[in-house]
Amino acid sequence: MTRHDVIVVGAGLAGLRAAIAVNQKNVKVAVLTKVHPIRSHSVSAQGGINAALGNNPRGGFDSAEKHAFDTVKGSDYLADQQSVMKFTSTAPEIIYEMEHWGCPFSRTPEGKIAQRPFGGAGFPRTCYAADKTGHVLLHTLYEQAVKYEQASERQNFQVFEEWMVTRLVVEDGVCHGVIAMNFNTGAVEAFLADAVIFATGGSGRIYAPSTNAIINSGLGMAIPYWAGVPLKDMEFIQFHPTTLLGSGILMTEGCRGEGGFLTNANGERFLSNYSDSAKAMEVAPRDIVARNMQREILEGRGVKNESINLDLRHLGAEKIMERLPGIRDIAMNFVGVDPIVTPIPVRPGQHYTMGGIDTNVDGASEIKGFFACGEAACVSVHGANRLGGNSLLETLVFGKFSGEAAADYVLSEGKPAVNPKAVESALEDEKQKFKTMEGGSGKENAFTLNQELGEMMVENAGIFRDEERLKSGWKTIKQLQRRFKETRVTYTGKRFNQDLMWHLEIEGNLDLAEAVVAGAFARKESRGSHFRLDHDTRDDEKFLQHTIARYDPQEGKPKLAYRPVELGLWEPKERKY
Amino acid sequence: MSQVFKFSIFRFDPDEGKKPRFDNFDVPFKAGMTILDALFHIQGHIDTSLAFRFSCRAGVCGSCAMHIDGKYKLACETQASIALNKRVTIRPIAHLPIIRDLVVDMKPFWDQYKRIIPYLMPGDVAPEGRERYQTTSERQKLDHVIDCILCASCHSSCPMTASDPEYIGPAALLKANRFVVDSRDQSTAQRLQMVGDEHGVWRCHTVFNCSLACPKDLDPAGSIANLKREATKNFLKKPSTR
Ligand SMILES: Cc1cc2nc3c(=O)[nH]c(=O)nc-3n(C[C@H](O)[C@H](O)[C@H](O)COP(=O)(O)OP(=O)(O)OC[C@H]3O[C@@H](n4cnc5c(N)ncnc54)[C@H](O)[C@@H]3O)c2cc1C
Ligand code: SF4
Ligand code: FES
Numbered sequence: 001m002t003r004h005d006v007i008v009v010g011a012g013l014a015g016l017r018a019a020i021a022v023n024q025k026n027v028k029v030a031v032l033t034k035v036h037p038i039r040s041h042s043v044s045a046q047g048g049i050n051a052a053l054g055n056n057p058r059g060g061f062d063s064a065e066k067h068a069f070d071t072v073k074g075s076d077y078l079a080d081q082q083s084v085m086k087f088t089s090t091a092p093e094i095i096y097e098m099e100h101w102g103c104p105f106s107r108t109p110e111g112k113i114a115q116r117p118f119g120g121a122g123f124p125r126t127c128y129a130a131d132k133t134g135h136v137l138l139h140t141l142y143e144q145a146v147k148y149e150q151a152s153e154r155q156n157f158q159v160f161e162e163w164m165v166t167r168l169v170v171e172d173g174v175c176h177g178v179i180a181m182n183f184n185t186g187a188v189e190a191f192l193a194d195a196v197i198f199a200t201g202g203s204g205r206i207y208a209p210s211t212n213a214i215i216n217s218g219l220g221m222a223i224p225y226w227a228g229v230p231l232k233d234m235e236f237i238q239f240h241p242t243t244l245l246g247s248g249i250l251m252t253e254g255c256r257g258e259g260g261f262l263t264n265a266n267g268e269r270f271l272s273n274y275s276d277s278a279k280a281m282e283v284a285p286r287d288i289v290a291r292n293m294q295r296e297i298l299e300g301r302g303v304k305n306e307s308i309n310l311d312l313r314h315l316g317a318e319k320i321m322e323r324l325p326g327i328r329d330i331a332m333n334f335v336g337v338d339p340i341v342t343p344i345p346v347r348p349g350q351h352y353t354m355g356g357i358d359t360n361v362d363g364a365s366e367i368k369g370f371f372a373c374g375e376a377a378c379v380s381v382h383g384a385n386r387l388g389g390n391s392l393l394e395t396l397v398f399g400k401f402s403g404e405a406a407a408d409y410v411l412s413e414g415k416p417a418v419n420p421k422a423v424e425s426a427l428e429d430e431k432q433k434f435k436t437m438e439g440g441s442g443k444e445n446a447f448t449l450n451q452e453l454g455e456m457m458v459e460n461a462g463i464f465r466d467e468e469r470l471k472s473g474w475k476t477i478k479q480l481q482r483r484f485k486e487t488r489v490t491y492t493g494k495r496f497n498q499d500l501m502w503h504l505e506i507e508g509n510l511d512l513a514e515a516v517v518a519g520a521f522a523r524k525e526s527r528g529s530h531f532r533l534d535h536d537t538r539d540d541e542k543f544l545q546h547t548i549a550r551y552d553p554q555e556g557k558p559k560l561a562y563r564p565v566e567l568g569l570w571e572p573k574e575r576k577y
Numbered sequence: 578m579s580q581v582f583k584f585s586i587f588r589f590d591p592d593e594g595k596k597p598r599f600d601n602f603d604v605p606f607k608a609g610m611t612i613l614d615a616l617f618h619i620q621g622h623i624d625t626s627l628a629f630r631f632s633c634r635a636g637v638c639g640s641c642a643m644h645i646d647g648k649y650k651l652a653c654e655t656q657a658s659i660a661l662n663k664r665v666t667i668r669p670i671a672h673l674p675i676i677r678d679l680v681v682d683m684k685p686f687w688d689q690y691k692r693i694i695p696y697l698m699p700g701d702v703a704p705e706g707r708e709r710y711q712t713t714s715e716r717q718k719l720d721h722v723i724d725c726i727l728c729a730s731c732h733s734s735c736p737m738t739a740s741d742p743e744y745i746g747p748a749a750l751l752k753a754n755r756f757v758v759d760s761r762d763q764s765t766a767q768r769l770q771m772v773g774d775e776h777g778v779w780r781c782h783t784v785f786n787c788s789l790a791c792p793k794d795l796d797p798a799g800s801i802a803n804l805k806r807e808a809t810k811n812f813l814k815k816p817s818t819r
Contacts, residue, residue: 043633043726101696107713107716112708143695146691490626498627
């Protein structure tokens with residue numbers, strides 16, 4: 001067992017920013033991550049990050065309030081309004097800080113950070129670096145992490161690469177630490193800590209296909225959920241309009257922000273035929289564009305009945321090469337299409353988890369000493385639908401806030417003591433659990449179960465939902481959970497035991513998917529990304545509320561409750577773009 | 578007969594005390610399958626003990642560089658169709674200790690990365706409430722050097738990293754150059770000194786393997802050449818800094 005002040009789980013943008021914030025307060029921090037920091041999913045983000053800087057000639061009148069309003073409207077009024085105000089008003093300083101740390105943003109002719117239009121935004125406020133924004137942000141933040149690691153004037157900043165956390169230790173409403181496995185050696189160890197911050201990212205891989213990295217399983221959210229931390233608004237899953245046919249790789253919203261068209265099999269820009277997207281067309285918010293694309297495909301106007309064309313040809317070779325070089329590479333490598341001469345075949349696909357670990361605006365949960373930030377957390381600033389460019393911003397803003405809050409907590413007097421016995425006995429339990437997994441009957445194959453789960457989620461908890469589909473989906477999950485007990489970890493070597501790793505990830509996927517389906521089943525309305533064919537309007541009377549899901553260990557399933565949305569700035573209105 | 582993708586894959590577990598071996602695997606044909614997809618099929622359905630690194634499956638995270646059919650490639654970006662008409666050999670990237678199978682210990686690679694002061698050193702106080710300005714032509718100089726995904730293909734293809742474990746290597750040198758050409762960085766002299774010794778740029782014998790190997794079409798050799806030029810200029814300017 002080792003002892004720590006603050007442990008951060010996850011080294012994507014949220015985790016690294018949180019760790020830096022902790023260390024800036026001269027508190028010791030250890031970052032545990034299952035992949036090297038720069039392999040985290042944040043590196044894949046393409047389009048950009050929002051802040052009302054007003055650098056674009058058409059953005060002169062932009063402000064934090066307008067950014068906040070767009071975010072709240074985009075959320076279909078499920079976002080907490082004061083939290084959103086704090087979020088958008090912190091945005092400019094967070095972006096400038098990244099620039100000062102060396103982030104190579106694209107530039108305007110005046111030498112300022114360049115900004116492009118994005119869906120659901122009243123002004124062009126999305127800062128970018130070509131179509132590799134996540135890459136440059138994550139590499140810059142990692143560079144800073146190395147600087148903190150090397151600096152001797154502060155308390156230690158340590159990164160444990162390729163350590164997978166498998167359990168959170170909570171006793172009597174207090175967090176005591178985590179259990180983690182070192183992939184390189186197979187060692188399973190206990191980490192006692194005064195505070196733990198989860199920044200484990202989204203859980204897109206409970207769907208198949210998904211735009212998310214393969215490592216983005218449900219486990220990161222399931223670990224605190226199993227330990228008694230509630231999850232919030234899990235039914236809100238974003239389907240991105242433009243994912244590549246086949247592999248499901250993302251084609252950034254920047255394609256449309258830069259002027260790309262969506263056309264059906266007849267070459268028609270069909271978004272004009274739907275009242276909710278007729279005006280904004282391709283840059284209407286994601287939930288609306290994704291639904292209207294799916295309708296075109298279902299009604300037989302898709303290309304080969306399976307996709308929609310993302311047409312960039314009119315942008316010209318020069319603009320495509322300058323602004324969207326990564327998109328062009330991906331299209332050529334994965335479907336053999338050069339967007340300069342041929343439209344890209346796309347369809348909507350799972351992209352983002354709006355819900356997550358229930359936290360307040362400081363990243364604090366109801367468990368003392370346990371914090372969360374980034375896509376794994378739900379503050380909520382995205383509500384029922386996240387705007388493009390807001391989630392990179394979320395990782396940095398709330399990474400900073402939760403790191404500061406955790407450090408303050410550790411420095412505060414009279415905080416509850418952590419208990420080494422609690423983590424030691426959790427370590428024994430965990431080792432026992434792994435042994436049991438090696439002794440399973442092996443009648444079922446976990447990988448097959450996982451694939452079945454992912455496909456079922458697309459079908460039954462996808463863009464269009466109804467009672468029947470959700471009910472049968474829930475039944476399937478129950479069966480999959482039973483079948484999972486008949487799987488077996490067959491590889492028993494120590495180094496890089498990915499067989500054990502997959503079984504743990506898949507176990508997390510199953511229980512997390514259940515929280516999504518349970519929330520969707522109970523929410524008998526349509527709001528943002530959650531669209532019920534059998535309840536196709538928003539019901540503010542009953543559902544202007546966050547869903548809170550708690551894991552019931554006796555029943556092995558979620559228990560739901562509701563919490564009112566924090567309003568106060570804008571009255572809910574019908575959304576039209 | 579239905580078609581299969583045919584692979585011969587390097588297997589090694591240092592704990593077993595046995596020599597490395599190659600295992601053959603046949604993976605059922607699926608249109609559009611990548612090498613990474615095929616490895617997942619093997620791991621999930623044929624041999625759960627196979628170990629390899631992965632994350633993004635979109636050629637951006639740098640996890641899955643391997644030596645595939647004689648070349649360094651990203652498994653996720655390479656179509657499995659190359660393994661239809663012949664058995665394709667897959668090995669781990671070279672010049673790094675093997676943890677197991679296709680997974681290597683990247684520590685020596687990261688140690689070199691950390692050596693070159695891999696962060697911006699602007700040398701002035703950041704302006705309050707705004708960015709540091711950078712013209713579009715200054716920014717253009719960063720265009721390719723910032724694209725490195727640290728996959729270590731270049732490192733593994735370079736004969737010098739094999740013979741001199743202290744050689745900084747092409748990836749870390751490219752990173753050093755990324756700061757040297759950044760108009761906002763003011764620590765060029767310090768960096769050039771750092772990379773200017775016999776384990777630095779002068780160890781490079783311009784074999785160009787690195788630039789040929791890079792799956793992102795970057796030019797580490799060009800970056801090294803630039804550092805050599807700058808280091809020479811610096812040397813002529815201020816002999817005392819040597
Ligand atoms: C393809 C794509 C493009 C996107 N583009 C944009 C965009 O243009 N703009 C925008 O605003 N948003 C975008 N997003 C969303 C955004 O990228 C993510 O929401 C954000 O990067 C999440 O960052 P994070 O730090 O919360 O998590 P991640 O970057 O996913 O990091 C998670 C970390 O947790 C670690 N981890 C997870 N589980 C464990 C465990 N059990 N033990 C130890 N470590 C663990 C991982 O190793 C990793 O380091 C995009 C998303 C996708 C899928
Ligand atoms: S320069 Fe190219 S080959 Fe070398 S690490 Fe970077 S991306 Fe990989
Ligand atoms: S899995 Fe990320 S580069 Fe291949």
